[in-house]
Amino acid sequence: MTIEAAARALRERRASSVELTNEALRRVERLNPKLNAFLTVTADSALHRARQADAELAAGQDRGPLHGIPIAHKDLFYTRGVRTTAGSKIYEDFVPDHDAAVVERLDAAGAVSLGKLHMHELAFGITSNNPHYGPVRNPWNPEHIPGGSSGGSGVAVATGMVFAATGSDTGGSIRIPAAFCGVVGLKPTYGRVSRFGALPLAFSLDHMGPLARTVRDAALVFNALAGFDPRDPASSRHPAEDYVPAQGCSIRGLRIGVPEAFFLDRLDSDVESAVRGAIDKAQELGALVQAVRLPDMAALSAVGTVIQLAEVAAVLGPHLGRREQIGTDVRALVDQGLLLSATDYVNAQRLRRQKQLDFLRVWNEVDCLLTPTTAVPAPRIGATTVPVAGRDEEVRAAATRLVRGFNTLGLPALSVPCGLSRGGLPVGLQVVGPAFQEALLLRAGAALEDSGIGISEMRPPLNP
DSSP states (O other): OHHHHHHHHHHTTOOOOHHHHHHHHOOOOOOOHOOOOEEEOOOOHHHHHHHHHHEEEHTTOOOTTTOOOOOETTBBOBTTBBBOOOOOOOOTTTOOOOHHHEEEEEEEOEOOOOOOOSSGGGGSSOOOTTTEEEEEOTTTTBBBBSSSSSSHHHHHHTTTTTEEEEEEEEETTTTHHHHHHEEEEEOOOOTOOHHHHHOOOOTTTTTEEEEEEEEEEHHHHHHBBBBBOOTTTOOSSOOOOOOOTTTTTTTOOOOOEEESSSTSOOOOHHHHHHHHHHHHHHHHHOOOOEEEOOOHHHHHHHHHHHHHHHHHHHHHGGGGGGGGGGGHHHHHHHHHHHTTTTHHHHHHHHHHHHHHHHHHHHHOOOOOEEEESSSSSSSBBSSSEEEETTEEEEHHHHTTTTTHHHHHOOOEEEEEEEEEOOTOOOOEEEOOTTTTTHHHHHHHHHHHHHHHHHHOOOTTTOOO
16 A cells, blocks of 8 residues: 555545554564564554544644654664664664654654664665674565665565655665665755754765655655755755656656666666666657766766765764774775875865766756666675676675765665566666756656556565
8 A cells, every 4th residue: 555545545534543553563573573674663652653643633633645654764863762773783772862854854744653674784885784683684585685774664665564764875775775675765865855863974975865665655755854954054945845746747758868878888687678668668658768978977986985985984983992893894894984085085075076067968968867776686695796797796886886976966866666687676767867856756757657667566575
């Protein structure tokens, strides 16, 4: 059931928030021991909120389409009175005294939080293979990763444990789990959603956004999240709008760019087939699909890596006095960042600004881009390399190389399911556009979803 359908059922008295919440909690109880998506379940407070939502709706107090809908939060968002671990031993006993902005906004919208979702340690990785709290497992095949760092968010949404979840994206950490788990994930424009109360990873790259089963559901959550927050120094005053695509929305006449190089150069054959099928579908729907030459994306990805490593070292470096409490993969990356000089960081920021200016030319030619989200479907848990087009590639690179650049640019990017591999694992299509054009991306995603490119009628094997 979608958020839209559940919201109708609540208002027509065909369902109650308590019923939806109890069903969600039953799914958590049944599936979480196998998939490890939740770190903390707040069943009692969730049922209290659900009863409150039912009473409010019965009294005519309607907070909007999320009122009474079960959701959950990635465990790097502060939740007052509920521990916030960031998947780390360092924070295992940390209980905030206030909520993050995204938690506040979804509470105000009437959503019912079931708890905190598992993640890659300190949000610095793409596998969610956590050395402290165990691996999160992909519901399409539990021997495979769900992606990261918002792995628990992707799994919880894909299996119907919740209708939607919050995530963060510093180098692909919303879009990668969305692609690997077969759900929708939106990384908004930098500054569009407040970072207040989210444990930081890289100050100039962190983006907050939703994961949901459908594009319109993601848009409903994004409506609640988007907006200026004076507590976040990077928060934008750009006006928010209604981001939910109309039923029957069209992309006829939309200028869609397909990059000439980089994005389709080296892909798993099933990923390439599914993405090219989605591009063909866009053309059938009347979009004006054209090849487009982008600035050097490999260089942009390298720039983003330098910025991320340097900023992460600044954030996490103070914790290295407790090295034994940090996993080896995260510790190694932080150590790399500490080796970078101030000159490296300044030059990377200078090149970043040049690439942002170069991309303005792209938006004169096309309205948005279509690319794969990741080069491969979800790799196996524990794998360090994965075969791509006849040669082995490091798992982290295969997952991030098509998404990282858009964090560096601060541009909005949407991942939408566009099919399954022959091994039964989801494939993601990435839609990218100019700053603050989330409504356009969501319309394009919804039109493609409506056309049947996705997997909305299919369920993961571990979603009975």
